[in-house]
Amino acid sequence: MRFYGQRVALAILLLLAVSMLTFGALNVLGDPLFNVLGPVAGDVNNPDSIKMIEAAKREFSLDRPLPVRYAIWLSDFVRGDFGVTFSSTGQPPVSGVISERLPRTFTLVAMAQLIAVFVSIPWALITASRAGKISDRISTLNAFFLLAMPNFALAVILKFVFSIKLGWTPLTYVGNDPLGSRLFQMLLPALTIGLPVAAVYQRLLRTDIITTLQQDFILLARTKGLSRSRILIAHALRPSLFSFVTVVGLNTGALIGGSIVAETVFRIPGIGSTLVESVLRNDFPVVLAIVMIVASSFVIINLFVDFAYTLIDPRVRK
């Protein structure tokens, strides 16, 4: 129990550090006033604009010292109030933006993860059972090609081939469409994110399966006369999944990074594309909220991976 408590405490400490860092960087390096008022923010000689500056400072609590603002923001944030967007009206509230767009990104990342897992497992099984043969070498070369293709380039290529030339997949994401067609519209973006990750998983799992295949119990299964596919699926796969589980968890960061690019290329209004837009508009509350959500999900997933580990192998708990 003590182990779990320590891990949770560490995770909370980590998130506090992340939020302080982000909050500090945004407020020290950026100029939030400019975003609310535009050029007026720099016009400090005109009495009218000074009045506007003062009003805006009060409205967005910019007149308070930094630690106080952080404390206010933090206490609001943990209660689910992410503040107001930095625009002249302050509408819509950040939590509204997030709750509208987060489900899309979540769906996209989940789809990509599913694609990556279900492509990589059979791929690894087939190549591991033929390790060193010509088909395995070709597949290794393929994995190398996939890994050398940056996801924004892969997105452009997939869009060109499947949406423009072949016309198989729709070009745009339409928020009002029924669920089924929206999922279909997410297929290419999910492939963009998932395929390179599948190559990562395949490389790892293939190596682990090859190691497992050299164990005695596989030899036993073989002498019992079991078929090759049965040995692979029923005997070799499970013991090989140990590090695979960790990497699937750890790769969430890469998936989220990929979703920023994929959402931008395929124009899906999720939190990834919103992050880029808000960053370019200096909309700090939105940026802060998205960074915190991304970092929290990352930290929480890793926490679960740690816990899953202790369930599989109690020695980790020391």
Next chain:
Amino acid sequence: MTAEKITSGSDDHGAKKKLGIGFWLCVIWLTIMACVALFIPFLPLKSPTSNFVDATQGRPPYAPSWTHWFGTDKDARDVFSRTLHGARISLTVGFTAITAGFVVGGTIGVISGYFRGWLDRISSFVFVVLLSFPSLVLAILLTSLIERSLLTVSLVLGLLSIAPVGRLARAATIQYADREFVLAARQIGSKDHQIILKEILPNVAIPMSSLALLGMAVAVVAEGGLAFLGLSVEKGITWGGLIQLGSDSSRTLEDAPWISFFPILMLFLTVLSLNFAGDRLRAFFDVKEAAL
């Protein structure tokens, strides 16, 4: 940046102890690219910013031809020349970033791995904090807040590589810190800095340097991603920016795929070469990821 590292595990059992022809092909490609990046102002290329409007061909973009090998973009600028010019920023940023990351991250990693104690705890926590952002998110956050010049973008990406490099250097140092030759050096009265420089560093630096090419590939891709999102070096031509320009509307992509596809090809070949050469080097020096 962590996840990608695990990818290219050298899993050829019975590892051949030679670099192979593929390695040298990659080295040749990388040398050509490095020369292009260095000497681009002296090469006999068309100006990357001139508009070569040709009344007989109608409206630009023009398809690839003898005069424009990679075609032209919507403003009738030569894609071949622009793509080669793009090598400069992409490779400079990649190289500077990974050098900065290795110098800073390597130093922190070796020192905290050697001395351990509270210093090690603090640096390890900082590494964990840095690694708890997906790297692209952190890069976007930082580049959005600064004046984006060649130097600052390189430094941001360098900052991002500190944590992964530092962790590897720390782990490698810990491996050697208790070995007999280090104890022997201490017995004959060597100072800590002498032990670090003469005993530890040579053992840590060689395996780490074989990871430098892989790290540079990650940095080049990251720069491309930032440029693609409009967050890399503000003035100047980058591969990511060229790809973005050629694909910002489906129309452009459909009518003139060459605008984005030639930069993609260059970027792809460069990253492939860095990955492949790095992987061969690592297998050659027998650096085991698990051991680190």
